[in-house]
Amino acid sequence: MTGSNPAHDTLAFIGGGNMARSLIGGLARRGADTSRICVAEPVAALREALAADFGVQAFERGEEAVAGAGLWLLAVKPQGIQAACAPLLPAARAQGPLVVSIAAGIPVARLQEWLGGDLPVVRCMPNTPALLGAGVTGLFAGPGVDAAGRQRAEDLLSNAGATVWVAEETLIDAVTAVSGSGPAYVFLLAEAMEAAAVAAGLPAADARPLVVQTLLGAGRMLAEAGEDPAALRRRATSPGGTPQAAIETFQAGGFEALVAAAGHAARGRGAALASAGGA
Known part of the structure; x- marks a missing residue:
């Protein structure tokens, strides 16, 4: 200024x-x-x-x-x-x-x-x-x-x-779907991870920092490691290990297609807002 x-x-x-x-x-x-x-x-x-x-x-x-x-x-x-x-x-x-x-x-x-x-x-x-x-x-x-x-x-x-x-x-509608709405997606994932941790027997007071720091650490790796998400995922997924079992379960449930559909829904809502704003 x-x-x-x-x-x-x-x-x-x-x-x-x-x-x-x-x-x-x-x-x-x-x-x-x-x-x-x-x-x-x-x-x-x-x-x-x-x-x-x-x-x-x-x-x-x-x-x-x-x-x-x-x-x-x-x-x-x-x-x-x-x-x-x-x-x-x-x-x-x-x-x-x-x-x-x-x-x-x-x-x-x-x-x-x-x-x-x-x-x-x-x-x-x-x-x-x-x-x-x-x-x-x-x-x-x-x-x-x-x-x-x-x-x-x-x-x-x-x-x-x-x-x-x-x-x-x-x-801008795509931006809205990815970053504008994206924090809510992460919060939903955190919510589900916490619930799963508690269901597995962890006290809620322990589940929260475990989930929060996991997401923070993964975000830092995305920002600082200089590798794309697919490479980081492969590096964190040992053949036959526990991450592979979890990811196979995600993919069997249509995880990628569901994320794509969610983004499409967010873009559609953004376009509808633009149309209403331009009326």
């Missing part, structure tokens, strides 16, 4: 919920001047907590928060984003900001329509580990987003974790 243009130094958040808080916290940890961050949040308690914790400027109304801001982060639930955009229309036309949206299912064209012009819009799909700075965000740059705009969006979202750009907007 530096530069010669004051408007480009000012960042406006529309919505002050968990995701906005995680991004603001990341900016604060990196030494950003949080007094140049403006947040619009209708819930007084959230607004006051953001101001007290991070020193941001907090407002009840969006049009107050965006005044003079060169980058707007739309952190509003999809069903409320059209109403949130309506009062921002005059400022959007006057200021021509870069707009970054994390509202699931709302296409770039619809956001441009609601904000009254061909604004540069970056559409993003973060995931819940972003709240710990350990997330991953898929990003799509709409028409008119230049290299500088892409960099500004990436700099902002990298406060929540890794970033991956996709070339087509429809691929």
